[in-house]
């Protein structure tokens with residue numbers, strides 16, 4: 001069976017070993033303070049197989065998917081894709097959806113665009 | 127007349143109706159036709175970062191294929207639709223594995239290999255119509271207005287895939303603002319994330335992000351903001367102190383062209 005680290009890099013389709021630890025991703029990240037493992041650390045933890053810790057981290061939900069890290073990375077490591085892959089690995093477990101349809105009515109307000117709900121489902125439910 | 131296939135997307139049919147209505151009215155005034163795809167499906171609003179997801183890419187591919195078959199480029203007004211559809215098109219072009227799986231599922235008569243071109247409406251204005259031509263059609267210049275263009279993330283990044291504008295120093299909306307007779311205000315946070323994706327699950331966090339943008343734009347002298355994204359629009363209005371008005375770029379475009387889009391609303 002392929003291990004978790006291999007699964008993550010396959011889902012992400014990027015190679016964390018290309019990272020040279022320049023920290024440019026973290027420098028650009030608007031969620032830096034909200035992620036206990038900052039983007040460059042996240043990449044290095046994937047590389048070192050520390051997937052369990054990442055799967056338990058709140059950073060997989062506070063990453064804003066803004067692609068600033070992807071834009072900045074000189075080595076095309078694309079940290080956002082590794083973060084998404086770990087979130088997928090969590091949410092693809094039975095019963096681990098972050099957002100359930102029953103919860104939606106309580107979150108709505110008259111001005112909220114459909115896009116907010118659609119995107120939340122895409123992000124928080126697999 | 128220039129003709130384009132048009133993908134409105136879920137939000138433009140509802141909360142973001144002004145973006146759509148004014149965009150259509152302005153297109154008519156500028157002499158290009160937006161032909162809504164007969165059977166479009168929601169793009170999903172989020173680009174599937176996971177390389178092994180195929181189902182979430184299909185609605186984009188269907189729209190792209192319909193545009194290819196119609197022999198037109200595919201235009202979107204919403205930043206998120208543009209982002210998703212353009213990147214999925216790139217996946218189909220670059221990633222053999224994704225291309226094979228998508229075609230295997232859809233079994234189209236002619237396999238799809240990324241032949242269609244996805245364009246944002248702003249790209250149509252810049253690259254197909256031209257801002258000089260826009261300027262000539264302005265009937266009611268927005269003289270004296272100081273406008274901050276808010277780009278956010280989805281229009282610009284990743285620039286290698288979107289090839290929309292300079293990701294650190296974009297200019298397409300500033301050029302549009304000038305063409306409309308107003309003054310663009312360049313501010314630092316114009317390409318920073320508003321936090322829109324977390325507005326449902328963590329509104330306090332979204333508020334913090336959005337307020338920083340408004341504060342920065344105000345400090346640099348902006349009197350209002352324009353955006354192409356309904357989620358940014360919501361976030362910049364609902365999750366801030368409301369001290370800066372926010373408009374869709376098409377609202378100001380239609381206003382300057384002297385077509386407020388009301389006719390389109392009734393149609």
Ligand code: SF4
Pocket residue numbers: 025028029030031032039062063064065066067068069070079080083
């Ligand atoms: S995509 Fe996530 S990790 Fe990357 S810069 Fe944005 S918030 Fe930070």
Ligand code: SF4
Pocket residue numbers: 018019020021022023024025026039040043072073074075076077078079
């Ligand atoms: S920017 Fe790229 S190379 Fe630099 S630390 Fe981040 S992931 Fe590694």
